[in-house]
Amino acid sequence: MSLALTGVTLTYPDGAGRLTALDRVSLAVPAGHLTAVAGPSGSGKSSLLAVAATLVAPDSGTVAVGGVPTAGLGRGELAALRRRSIGIVFQQPNLLASLTAAEQLQVMARLDGRSPARARPRALELLDAVGLADLADRRPHALSGGQRQRVGIARALMNGPAVLLADEPTSALDRERGAAVVALLARLTRERGTATVLVTHDRDHLDAADAAAEIRDGVLRPVRATRAAPRSP
Numbered sequence: 338m339s340l341a342l343t344g345v346t347l348t349y350p351d352g353a354g355r356l357t358a359l360d361r362v363s364l365a366v367p368a369g370h371l372t373a374v375a376g377p378s379g380s381g382k383s384s385l386l387a388v389a390a391t392l393v394a395p396d397s398g399t400v401a402v403g404g405v406p407t408a409g410l411g412r413g414e415l416a417a418l419r420r421r422s423i424g425i426v427f428q429q430p431n432l433l434a435s436l437t438a439a440e441q442l443q444v445m446a447r448l449d450g451r452s453p454a455r456a457r458p459r460a461l462e463l464l465d466a467v468g469l470a471d472l473a474d475r476r477p478h479a480l481s482g483g484q485r486q487r488v489g490i491a492r493a494l495m496n497g498p499a500v501l502l503a504d505e506p507t508s509a510l511d512r513e514r515g516a517a518v519v520a521l522l523a524r525l526t527r528e529r530g531t532a533t534v535l536v537t538h539d540r541d542h543l544d545a546a547d548a549a550a551e552i553r554d555g556v557l558r559p560v561r562a563t564r565a566a567p568r569s570p
């Protein structure tokens with residue numbers, strides 16, 4: 338299993354007591370599968386991704402990324418695991434204003450201690466995969482919101498992660514462009530073999546996923562078991 342959360346409970350301080358953000362959550366995502374998790378505001382979606390991204394350690398339960406249990410790892414080892422094995426797509430892509438689309442991706446290689454210049458062919462290949470081959474040298478101000486989000490998705494794949502985590506990547510887009518971004522995530526998940534988790538408040542996006550779950554008050558419930566995703570025509 339490329340991503341496995343088992344019995345994960347996460348609490349936050351809340352006045353004199355604790356607020357349970359995740360309540361014994363288990364989630365297993367194999368390589369090449371997209372799991373979508375829908376839930377209303379405050380249900381625990383961001384907390385779920387933060388734990389899966391190894392940014393927050395759970396109070397109890399275990400997280401394994403690419404088959405590696407994270408519990409015994411130190412800060413440096415966790416940071417290396419995140420750089421190499423986890424890609425994150427944010428609500429807003431937060432692109433750097435002065436860099437072109439290709440350079441946004443090449444920066445990822447630099448952060449991993451590799452040459453940005455040598456990473457350019459891979460950056461161009463990924464921009465092609467997200468439908469932006471012709472826009473590689475555009476800066477963010479000259480890209481639409483949907484195009485910027487596609488750059489964010491390509492950037493998340495730059496280091497060839499085993500796990501791809503997408504935090505409401507459609508929230509700043511209209512319905513049509515949002516659906517296109519989810520379809521793109523589903524296709525890239527199959528093509529690149531990532532274990533992908535998409536969290537969303539929009540239940541309509543569940544249909545595009547291989548497996549669907551719902552989260553409420555920190556409790557995760559499957560709404561549809563794993564099935565083969567519909568193939569795009």
Ligand SMILES: Nc1ncnc2c1ncn2[C@@H]1O[C@H](COP(=O)(O)OP(=O)(O)OP(=O)(O)O)[C@@H](O)[C@H]1O
Nearest residue numbers: 349350356358376377378379380381382383384385
């Ligand atoms: N750092 C924190 N300290 C205390 N409570 C927190 C903290 N972060 C989140 N919470 C609480 O934990 C619960 C789950 O929050 P979380 O951000 O995971 O929900 P969400 O589903 O992502 O919400 P949204 O869709 O609004 O982003 C909420 O009740 C929230 O108020």
